[in-house]
Amino acid sequence: MTNILTAKELQQKIALAEAAKASAALKAHEAAEREKHEMMERLTRPxxxxxxxxxxxxxxxxxxxxxxxxxxxxxxxxxxxxxxxxxxxxxxxxxxxxxxxxxxxxxxxxxxxxxxxxxxxxxxxxxxxxxxxxxxxxxxxxxxx
Structure with missing residues (x-):
């Protein structure tokens, strides 16, 4: 028989999923910033x-x-x-x-x-x-x- 999670367990699961999304968004933002910085470096040199x-x-x-x-x-x-x-x-x-x-x-x-x-x-x-x-x-x- 399948267990039904408690409300607290569901909230924890949602919090973990949101944290994972936030972490992925932060990594994507950091990668975009690195790429932008590298492009600026290339453009400022001959x-x-x-x-x-x-x-x-x-x-x-x-x-x-x-x-x-x-x-x-x-x-x-x-x-x-x-x-x-x-x-x-x-x-x-x-x-x-x-x-x-x-x-x-x-x-x-x-x-x-x-x-x-x-x-x-x-x-x-x-x-x-x-x-x-x-x-x-x-x-x-x-x-x-």
Missing amino acids: SGLSDDEIVEKAAAIVNRAVENGQTSVQVFRFPHSICTDNGRAINQAEAGWEKTLTGVPKEIYEFWKRQLQPRGYHIRFETLNYPGGMPGDIGIFLSWV
Whole structure:
């Protein structure tokens, strides 16, 4: 014959299940935070790619956009916090905004200046969203018209 648990035993069972859920949620949150931290670390350092490797990647992105009839394309997206001023100068379109760039975004800007601007390409850095009313992610766009 099957035993029926007491109300106290049921409450303990529920408490254990809730604790397990909370523990799993905490572990998932910690993993997401670690992943976010690792991504920020990667983005704040140069990629290590050569100009030839960057040209190859840029050509693939631009050619795909042209095949789709586009005259510009977003080539990168990054969190505002990578900028030394949290993206304020970009958001305000201030002169010298490019001096606030670090890591990969800075590398992309410098590559454009060296390789793509002389070929007639334009670059635009734009705040893409405003979570909580504050600048969020920034997009890097290349155009050729």
